[in-house]
Amino acid sequence: MTRKILVLPGDGIGPEITAQASRILAACQARGLDVEVEEGLVGGSAYDEHGEPLPAVTLDKAKAADAILLGAVGGPKWDKLEDLAKRPEKGLLGLRKNLGLFGNLRPAITYPQLASASSLKPELVAGLDIMIVRELTGGIYFGQPRGIEVRNGERVGFNTYVYSESEIERIGRVAFEMAQKRGKKLCSVDKANVLEVTILWREVMERLAPEYPDVELSHMYVDNAAMQLVRAPKQFDVMVTGNMFGDILSDAAAMLTGSIGMLPSASLNESGQGMYEPCHGSAPDIAGQNVANPLATILSVAMMLRYSLDEPALAQRIEDAVGKVLDDGLRTADIASEGTRTVSTSEMGDAVLRAF
Amino acid sequence: MTRKILVLPGDGIGPEITAQASRILAACQARGLDVEVEEGLVGGSAYDEHGEPLPAVTLDKAKAADAILLGAVGGPKWDKLEDLAKRPEKGLLGLRKNLGLFGNLRPAITYPQLASASSLKPELVAGLDIMIVRELTGGIYFGQPRGIEVRNGERVGFNTYVYSESEIERIGRVAFEMAQKRGKKLCSVDKANVLEVTILWREVMERLAPEYPDVELSHMYVDNAAMQLVRAPKQFDVMVTGNMFGDILSDAAAMLTGSIGMLPSASLNESGQGMYEPCHGSAPDIAGQNVANPLATILSVAMMLRYSLDEPALAQRIEDAVGKVLDDGLRTADIASEGTRTVSTSEMGDAVLRAF
Numbered sequence A, B: 001m002t003r004k005i006l007v008l009p010g011d012g013i014g015p016e017i018t019a020q021a022s023r024i025l026a027a028c029q030a031r032g033l034d035v036e037v038e039e040g041l042v043g044g045s046a047y048d049e050h051g052e053p054l055p056a057v058t059l060d061k062a063k064a065a066d067a068i069l070l071g072a073v074g075g076p077k078w079d080k081l082e083d084l085a086k087r088p089e090k091g092l093l094g095l096r097k098n099l100g101l102f103g104n105l106r107p108a109i110t111y112p113q114l115a116s117a118s119s120l121k122p123e124l125v126a127g128l129d130i131m132i133v134r135e136l137t138g139g140i141y142f143g144q145p146r147g148i149e150v151r152n153g154e155r156v157g158f159n160t161y162v163y164s165e166s167e168i169e170r171i172g173r174v175a176f177e178m179a180q181k182r183g184k185k186l187c188s189v190d191k192a193n194v195l196e197v198t199i200l201w202r203e204v205m206e207r208l209a210p211e212y213p214d215v216e217l218s219h220m221y222v223d224n225a226a227m228q229l230v231r232a233p234k235q236f237d238v239m240v241t242g243n244m245f246g247d248i249l250s251d252a253a254a255m256l257t258g259s260i261g262m263l264p265s266a267s268l269n270e271s272g273q274g275m276y277e278p279c280h281g282s283a284p285d286i287a288g289q290n291v292a293n294p295l296a297t298i299l300s301v302a303m304m305l306r307y308s309l310d311e312p313a314l315a316q317r318i319e320d321a322v323g324k325v326l327d328d329g330l331r332t333a334d335i336a337s338e339g340t341r342t343v344s345t346s347e348m349g350d351a352v353l354r355a356f
């Protein structure tokens, strides 16, 4: 059965990096992967064309796809759009919500070849391998009521941080299962000393724990988690948290590795359909210059093969190819260091293809 | 006119560290500082005695004081209290709210003597000097409605992230003025691509900017701010943000210095009344052992002299004394390193007194 993949290049460096990832996808097809690849518009580029960051045609294609590969969205060109609903980010949020992609997996891994790129001392990040499981379709990102309105003669802005037991349980199970497959340690991050919604979060995690007796569950306040990530990140295996805390902590954790240009992510729904994207953003400042790092997007293809297409052998091949290229000393500008050779976006793509 | 200082030791290591700070206060009195010092209970220790984390008698004393010195609150002993309103943290939050201490100043400074204690590479943190201005009496910490209730047959937890224009303007002015006195750079942190409340935040900051033409205002999304703090913290001078983001970012920033045991904080209201406390917590694991670092609390006294008591010369004397003690190679266990002498809490207090 031919599976469908939708590639959404998006904005900024999105088109350049997804172009390289698409070449890898094509190479997988040449090796027998039975997929049909389509493209679509999302984010600012979709707004420019259709007046909407998530046009109906894109959403329809996304719903029909087994997996989606996204570049990145956003840029200063659209930052001044008065109507929040038209901003590029809403395209991304709309895809997450409409496809029910509640389970966001954000690995923070230090590549041995790149450990010195970290701003942390090498011994603190060598071998780092954290998986952050972030809830992606609830919490304050989507909570109602929300808005800006006049109260007592002045404007007031408000958003609602809300989770139901079933939403918490669903993401909790993803995290416990992930921990079972990894180091068997799960740290749930909340602010249960202040926020009621996270008291419920903590309770549900506690209630699930006995079903996963091989996993050691701990809890940490979000402020402490931010500190501990900086102080001693290797204490963590799997972390699970809500949408907003997950946004902050996963970016901090990614940056610890010093090579955010290397980190893929997956966003999954209950039927295994997934959207895959690099952790980094659309980097408008370097867009169109053929210097961006395509490896996070290429590694997102590997994650897609593993989680949505059940092709672990091909996934491993891609990961090995990336490792080989790093071993050979090739680097895009963001991860360049003394003694390595700086290559362009497309040269990096060439090299991975050769090693594949 | 004799001014009033209220010392609230709190829980965990609170009593040990405030004891050393009180000795410094007494030494200031001996040098002519005209203050009356009282003590009170707050947090878990107040709950144990009065059944409330913020007894009326403590609140009354706090209202009557010109300045408050707080140790720390909280500990595992009270973590299981079903009623959130009785938890130690509510004592702290109650003081902030009842006294209107909306302006939280959290410096993240690397002491030259301690730069090697950071988990970051020394060149990235040497000379680091960030001031985080956190709004402390609004936002999601205090927003209504909040709670846990049954909806459609399951429990749902919810909190409200809310700011009015006047609340934003008030903290904005504190931050702009702080930037004017420092490096003239202000970075406002929000999540304006997702949250309406922070769209209003950004608007108000923009509206204030022309009144402070010497200050360069920038905006950053909170996830990026967490990354940038890890990647290149010295790019920041003053940062301003809401209660929740400020909680997370100020702790991350403090940890960057590698010596959170050194960092004081101030929480001010509109009339200059202030509460001063170390950035670190109550550290129940080492409580009662005379090993905790009292320097953040001693430096909180210096902040108090500067911001609430208008005694900058005495403040400077304390800061110089702390610098001298570090130069002499004395360290509590948390900041000890090769070639330094590890001392106890009270020995550190002795040393600062001698140098004062």
Ligand SMILES: CC(C)[C@H](C(=O)O)[C@@H](O)C(=O)O
Pocket (backbone or CB within 6 Å): A074, A089, A092, A093, A247, B193, B194, B223
């Ligand atoms: C672009 C933005 C809306 C998005 C988010 O906040 O979720 C991004 O930061 C991310 O983490 O994927």
Ligand SMILES: CC(C)[C@H](C(=O)O)[C@@H](O)C(=O)O
Pocket (backbone or CB within 6 Å): A193, A194, A223, B074, B089, B092, B093, B247
């Ligand atoms: C103890 C807790 C309620 C408090 C907060 O979250 O504000 C603390 O973390 C702080 O930053 O002062």
